[in-house]
Amino acid sequence: MQADSNQPTEQYSITAQASNQNMSELAKLEGTATVEMTINGKPVTIELDGKNAPITAGNFVELVNSGFYNGLKFHRVVKDPGQPPFVAQGGDPQGTGMGGFVDPTTKRSRYIPLEITPEGADTPVYSKTLPQAGINKPPALRHTRGAVAMARSQMPDSASSQFYFALSDLSFLDGNYAVFGYVKEGMDAVDSIKQGDKIESAKVVSGLENLKKP
Template identity: 35%
Template structure:
């Protein structure tokens, strides 16, 4: 049994990493590129989900549909967030991939941290994610941290704000025009 465990550990250690990050080109009120370092060692299943969707081009053209000043900018609804989709449904969809079980960590939700959006069910994350404008300690241990912005926080800060308590963006939202997986 020990030999099997050692062999498995060596196989896993030799396996290539999923990805190291994302480059997100944004257009609208904000224009530029956001660079994200993904934490595949902290949330491997969530990172695999995001990189799979990005690799398929699923995030290209998706709106930042929920943007709350001093809190976060949310995007990633590949079902309803694309240009031409029912904007009133943005934020209620996901992808064709299965939901991902929570991978909570002790990494705090600080400015620039990227987390996975979900419903009330902690195991319901799918395609949507958010970027923090400011610390949100109340999210710690409640949502999965998947990475952090390493460049382009000025672009994040310029994303068109939503209105009301839920931060719904009215009119033309900013969009992720292209999302690339980086090594």
């Protein structure tokens, strides 16, 4: 199938089957956390929102804290001439857009459910986009420039470790992909990412105590 350059999906994301993993088996972020990535020698500070995306943010914090992202490259950067810049996508250990996290202990691939909290809601909607759930409200976490969100295949529960930075406002993705944080400092470094550039390092600099493991 021809990939749509305006969707962080298809062969650019994970092709595995949707997860049947029980949500009780997944880590959650209860509160906020801050991650610092070093890209091309420059720091990028990301604030993660565990209130509106507890499982999605928890998964990311857990992977960062384990050192999973260190050295992984950005396999997809979309900046079409004459169009607003789209995304810089990374987090695939294969570097192809086809891989995700495999637990070294269990040897099992780990996937997380699609998790989107509607604006004003107390709890997220799981495993469905907001349109699929019949919800007309926008999400609490929107695809504004600097948003950090999970890439996935067409199946809602197929996100694993691949994430993307929104390089401009991408409102057409709102309610369909799970935003879980925002770049707070270092957007200039994000803007400069080229395909093949690597995450030199990623570390949790605050809020690790808010990560609750099963």
